Amino acid sequence: MAVCARLCGVGQSGGCRQRQLEDGEEDEVRIEAGAVQTVPRGPRTLLQLPPEILVEIFSSLPGTELPGLARVCKKFRHILSTDTIWRRRCKQEYGVCENLRKLEVTNVSCQDVYVKLLHQYRHILGLWQPDIGPYGGLLNVVVDGLFIIGWMYLTPHDPHVDEPMRPKPVFRIHLMERKSATVECMYGHKGPHNGQIQMVKKDEFCTKCVQTDYHRMSGGRQEEFRTWLREDLGRTLEDIFHEHMQELILMKFIYICQFDNCLTYRRIYHPPSRPDNLMRPGFFKGTYGSHGLEIVLLSIHGTVAKVTKITGDPNVPAGQQTLEIDLMRTVQLPDVEHLRNFDKMSRLILDVQAQIQREQRLQESMEEDGREAAAPARVEPARPSSVLRSPEDQDAKQDSEPQTPVVQSFVLPAEVMARNEEYPRVWRMCFYGTGLIAGHGFSNPERTPGLFILFDEDRFGFIWLELKSFSLYSRVRDKFQRAEAPSPEAFDEMLQSMQTWTK
Numbered sequence: 407m408a409v410c411a412r413l414c415g416v417g418q419s420g421g422c423r424q425r426q427l428e429d430g431e432e433d434e435v436r437i438e439a440g441a442v443q444t445v446p447r448g449p450r451t452l453l454q455l456p457p458e459i460l461v462e463i464f465s466s467l468p469g470t471e472l473p474g475l476a477r478v479c480k481k482f483r484h485i486l487s488t489d490t491i492w493r494r495r496c497k498q499e500y501g502v503c504e505n506l507r508k509l510e511v512t513n514v515s516c517q518d519v520y521v522k523l524l525h526q527y528r529h530i531l532g533l534w535q536p537d538i539g540p541y542g543g544l545l546n547v548v549v550d551g552l553f554i555i556g557w558m559y560l561t562p563h564d565p566h567v568d569e570p571m572r573p574k575p576v577f578r579i580h581l582m583e584r585k586s587a588t589v590e591c592m593y594g595h596k597g598p599h600n601g602q603i604q605m606v607k608k609d610e611f612c613t614k615c616v617q618t619d620y621h622r623m624s625g626g627r628q629e630e631f632r633t634w635l636r637e638d639l640g641r642t643l644e645d646i647f648h649e650h651m652q653e654l655i656l657m658k659f660i661y662i663c664q665f666d667n668c669l670t671y672r673r674i675y676h677p678p679s680r681p682d683n684l685m686r687p688g689f690f691k692g693t694y695g696s697h698g699l700e701i702v703l704l705s706i707h708g709t710v711a712k713v714t715k716i717t718g719d720p721n722v723p724a725g726q727q728t729l730e731i732d733l734m735r736t737v738q739l740p741d742v743e744h745l746r747n748f749d750k751m752s753r754l755i756l757d758v759q760a761q762i763q764r765e766q767r768l769q770e771s772m773e774e775d776g777r778e779a780a781a782p783a784r785v786e787p788a789r790p791s792s793v794l795r796s797p798e799d800q801d802a803k804q805d806s807e808p809q810t811p812v813v814q815s816f817v818l819p820a821e822v823m824a825r826n827e828e829y830p831r832v833w834r835m836c837f838y839g840t841g842l843i844a845g846h847g848f849s850n851p852e853r854t855p856g857l858f859i860l861f862d863e864d865r866f867g868f869i870w871l872e873l874k875s876f877s878l879y880s881r882v883r884d885k886f887q888r889a890e891a892p893s894p895e896a897f898d899e900m901l902q903s904m905q906t907w908t909k
């Protein structure tokens with residue numbers, strides 16, 4: 407830890423394990439299980455090894471151990487100034503594949519890159535959600551060549567939910583000179599300019615722009631609004647007037663303008679997945695009516711699937727759980743002709759809801775009677791049919807009985823509104839679920855019944871019964887670096903705390 411603190415340039419190295427040696431004094435040292443110990447003089451010591459072997463040994467140690475070694479003796483210090491050691495650490499620990507020789511031109515060494523850039527800013531690598539009130543967002547901070555870049559992931563333009571995400575750089579950090587790394591804000595159209603980054607606490611940091619005049623446009627706010635509309639939403643002023651969306655959109659623009667110079671980010675994780683999951687958890691883009699496309703997170707918790715908002719809107723803000731799917735309650739849809747009838751489909755879902763309410767009442771009355779509540783017969787959660795598995799999985803399960811692939815035709819009931827007419831026309835499994843609806847400002851939130859439709863490995867849908875509307879969700883295919891949750895518990899904790907961020 408002391409070594410680490412020294413590397414960051416904070417704190418004292420007082421806790422160092424090695425005693426400090428005078429220049430020129432050469433004690434003998436050997437490495438055991440990563441620790442450095444001084445030992446009595448003997449024939450087999452590290453110091454007697456040829457320098458090229460020492461370079462090889464030191465290159466395979468974690469970079470954080472190296473400053474401690476440098477303090478051991480003059481010879482070690484000299485060897486540790488070899489840039490190949492640091493080049494290898496940059497590559498192995500941070501995946502820097504760039505030709506680091508380029509650095510020589512700027513007189514910056516690989517050691518500088520490791521110590522002053524990668525190690526210094528390692529805590530901000532990964533996935534983050536910006537605190538932009540109800541709107542949220544998704545940021546991935548990655549090492550990219552000799553830069554650390556913060557990419558904000560914008561959804562494709564509404565309603566093209568199957569199109570790829572649009573990453574946009576919002577800040578970058580690099581070493582322009584030896585002294586220290588430079589943080590630059592990338593907002594606006596006038597190029598990178600001065601910014602700052604500060605770790606607020608564990609899993610929270612903030613960025614600051616110190617030259618917001620770089621964000622301004624010659625045509626004033628109006629030009630900025632038009633540009634934002636075109637670039638971020640793929641819309642024109644005429645479009646939004648025509649679609650009666652001007653109020654919602656103008657409100658969003660005014661709101662996010664407040665975060666022009668300062669933004670706080672909180673760490674989020676990719677959901678953990680298990681091989682027996684019905685569907686691979688992850689990030690999805692979904693249609694939310696006039697709110698446009700939003701980013702959500704699908705996670706599976708035993709017999710329940712949760713869909714949490716990563717971006718949100720003034721009705722249901724980011725961080726809230728938009729859908730909850732009961733994987734124990736499958737719904738068998740009728741054939742296509744009957745499916746067109748909204749009342750029939752509606753009855754199917756309401757029947758499940760009534761059944762759940764009966765079970766709950768029974769449970770409560772038994773608890774009141776002080777009797778041991780007889781748990782309703784537990785059924786196994788629905789298993790994915792064979793069509794859901796990848797070919798490799800199927801090979802592994804060859805000895806199990808063959809399942810007939812369940813693929814049935816799908817069509818939306820006539821009265822249900824869909825943002826995108828190009829929804830899938832076959833479905834694999836359907837479940838009962840609830841969706842969260844609320845008034846403006848997240849007033850009177852309520853979970854209302856609906857139908858969750860699993861179309862394929864990368865798409866699902868939800869019919870909001872009360873709203874008579876349909877949301878289509880499509881998987882975000884980008885691979886996010888350093889996004890794994892340290893444990894399933896850490897992930898659950900994150901979901902919990904996310905709900906309170908926007909309140």
Ligand SMILES: [Zn+2]
Pocket residue numbers: 591592593594599601615616617618620621
């Ligand atoms: Zn800026």
